[in-house]
Amino acid sequence: MKLSKRNSSLVATAIAAALVLSACGGDDADSGEAEGAATGGSYSVALYSDPENPLVPSNTSESEGAQVLEALWTGLIQYAADGSVEYTGIAESIESEDSQTWTITLNDGWTFHDGTPVTANSFVDAWNWAAYSENAQGASYFFSNIEGYGDLQAETDDAGNVVSPAIATEMSGLEVVDDQTFEVTLSAPFAQFPVTVGYNAFHPLPEGFFGDPEAYGRLPIGTGPFKADGEFEPGQGITLSRYEDYAGPNPAQAETVEFRVYSDVDTAYLDVQGGNLDVAPDLPPDAIASAQDVFGDAYLEAPSSGFQYLGYPLYDERFSDPRVRQAFSMAIDRDAISEAIFQGTKQAADAFVAPIVDGYREGACEYCVLDPEAANALLDEAGFDRTQPIELWFNSGAGHDAWVQAAGNQIRDNLGVDYVLRGDLDFAQYLPLLAEQGATGPFRLGWSMDYPSPQNYLEPLYSQAAIPPNGSNRVFYTNQEFDALVQQGNSAESNEEAIEFYNQAEDILSEDMPSIPMFFDVEQAVHADTVSDVVIDVFGHIRTAEVTVN
Numbered sequence: 001m002k003l004s005k006r007n008s009s010l011v012a013t014a015i016a017a018a019l020v021l022s023a024c025g026g027d028d029a030d031s032g033e034a035e036g037a038a039t040g041g042s043y044s045v046a047l048y049s050d051p052e053n054p055l056v057p058s059n060t061s062e063s064e065g066a067q068v069l070e071a072l073w074t075g076l077i078q079y080a081a082d083g084s085v086e087y088t089g090i091a092e093s094i095e096s097e098d099s100q101t102w103t104i105t106l107n108d109g110w111t112f113h114d115g116t117p118v119t120a121n122s123f124v125d126a127w128n129w130a131a132y133s134e135n136a137q138g139a140s141y142f143f144s145n146i147e148g149y150g151d152l153q154a155e156t157d158d159a160g161n162v163v164s165p166a167i168a169t170e171m172s173g174l175e176v177v178d179d180q181t182f183e184v185t186l187s188a189p190f191a192q193f194p195v196t197v198g199y200n201a202f203h204p205l206p207e208g209f210f211g212d213p214e215a216y217g218r219l220p221i222g223t224g225p226f227k228a229d230g231e232f233e234p235g236q237g238i239t240l241s242r243y244e245d246y247a248g249p250n251p252a253q254a255e256t257v258e259f260r261v262y263s264d265v266d267t268a269y270l271d272v273q274g275g276n277l278d279v280a281p282d283l284p285p286d287a288i289a290s291a292q293d294v295f296g297d298a299y300l301e302a303p304s305s306g307f308q309y310l311g312y313p314l315y316d317e318r319f320s321d322p323r324v325r326q327a328f329s330m331a332i333d334r335d336a337i338s339e340a341i342f343q344g345t346k347q348a349a350d351a352f353v354a355p356i357v358d359g360y361r362e363g364a365c366e367y368c369v370l371d372p373e374a375a376n377a378l379l380d381e382a383g384f385d386r387t388q389p390i391e392l393w394f395n396s397g398a399g400h401d402a403w404v405q406a407a408g409n410q411i412r413d414n415l416g417v418d419y420v421l422r423g424d425l426d427f428a429q430y431l432p433l434l435a436e437q438g439a440t441g442p443f444r445l446g447w448s449m450d451y452p453s454p455q456n457y458l459e460p461l462y463s464q465a466a467i468p469p470n471g472s473n474r475v476f477y478t479n480q481e482f483d484a485l486v487q488q489g490n491s492a493e494s495n496e497e498a499i500e501f502y503n504q505a506e507d508i509l510s511e512d513m514p515s516i517p518m519f520f521d522v523e524q525a526v527h528a529d530t531v532s533d534v535v536i537d538v539f540g541h542i543r544t545a546e547v548t549v550n
Contacts, residue, residue, distance in 0.1 A: 041549025042256040043278040043531045046268035048398050049427035050234050054217025057203035058130030058137040071544040072222035077198040081537040083452040099189035106180045110247040112206040113227035120182035122204035124174045139201035141471040147173030147185045188491040199450040225252035225545040237261045252545040264397035279527045288343045295526045305356050305538045306448040306521035311475040313439045323382040325513035326367040330375035331414040337406045349517035352509050359454030359499040365510045372414040389418040391441030395430040435468035448540045454502045459486045477514035
């Protein structure tokens with residue numbers, strides 16, 4: 001199947017809803033009033049790697065760690081399974097007269113898992129700590145539009161060495177008004193600000209965190225429907241139990257959930273069939289055709305915000321010419337790979353923004369269309385040395401082997417450039433390698449949105465502010481015109497105006513081709529008959545609080 005265009009309306013609705021709520025302030029959800037009684041029992045969910053980093057919200061920007069944080073934390077707002085914004089989190093209201101200075105008022109009664117209250121300081125202190133460059137948080141750049149962010153950044157030389165320390169430890173744009181209220185002043189208006197603050201990076205931290213962040217990363221203390229029973233054990237996982245004092249309207253149904261680390265998706269899939277695992281997100285590609293027959297109603301398929309791409313190591317001279325990057329993209333038949341490997345369940349990517357968000361444009365990427373003749377002409381113009389193979393990188397155990405190899409075969413057959421596969425590292429090893437410019441050829445990565453906005457497909461992946469260690473720009477792409485257009489979109493007064501600027505920024509990407517958009521995803525999962533109410537959302541997360549044990 002292919003994703004329906006009807007999904008593109010979901011995020012437009014989400015943004016509109018968030019802006020209306022921010023103007024009105026709050027909603028009808030009463031903190032502390034749970035819907036329905038919890039059912040108890042225990043269940044297990046597969047992870048396909050250890051998290052890349054200790055479980056600190058501002059340093060968890062990959063899928064496996066984010067799945068665990070989904071259970072451990074509730075932020076200011078929450079996102080429904082379809083990506084729409086819900087005021088069922090800690091924020092009672094997020095209001096602004098000018099889209100630049102925002103007043104955030106918290107609901108009463110929220111506590112951390114250690115029993116301490118969630119206050120305005122819990123957010124302000126956490127955001128300042130995350131933004132301070134000395135703390136090297138991967139999601140630091142999410143705070144870059146708050147006034148004073150630059151004062152928290154140390155000056156570095158071209159090699160990344162600190163030549164001058166940061167001049168402040170607190171952003172001037174954050175001010176605590178009282179225990180339940182704080183103000184956020186942005187460096188420029190950003191109408192979509194309320195939509196963004198449900199993401200991990202904006203979660204609060206308890207006062208005890210700041211005395212020993214390393215210990216808290218091993219044994220996280222959050223605000224969510226589940227609390228950690230012990231430390232995350234590398235290679236094994238972590239067990240969480242229901243937080244009985246959870247203040248949100250949707251408490252955990254099960255008594256405990258175990259996140260169990262698997263080295264590959266095939267083993268997890270077989271374990272669900274064998275009764276040794278309850279929920280397996282993602283499927284082995286060769287199981288897609290039969291999974292529905294095998295599992296019946298326990299096979300799940302849902303719209304996704306995710307997409308797969310091959311990033312270029314732009315620091316490598318061999319890929320510095322955009323004509324080379326355009327040529328490789330035009331040598332790949334995405335539809336053929338989807339049919340052969342994924343039974344047609346992947347949609348060939350034709351843009352840098354996924355169809356599920358408002359702002360997607362069909363065919364926005366001119367060089368995402370198969371055209372071997374034009375690709376060869378571009379490669380000749382660029383003088384690319386075809387005698388040397390390229391290396392294609394992917395992380396092991398997650399089912400990417402077959403499609404990356406298929407892409408390599410097409411590059412070889414259509415361009416006469418041979419390839420070598422590099423897929424020996426698991427995800428937790430693979431991401432640091434990319435961040436350290438260790439990839440020696442195009443590399444596989446995926447992206448699911450952090451919050452429902454087309455901006456989230458552009459700025460975190462391609463802006464200069466998001467170059468590691470501050471973000472996810474692992475292709476190390478820089479373009480001042482692109483950055484300026486994204487900022488103009490961020491400062492726009494309406495969603496429609498913002499999308500115009502984001503589209504212009506995407507047009508620059510479509511010409512520069514810092515990566516090869518490959519597929520728009522569909523979420524797939526299977527579960528055993530031991531559990532019910534299993535939902536996988538557009539972010540690719542199993543919604544752990546909703547799962548009931550039969």
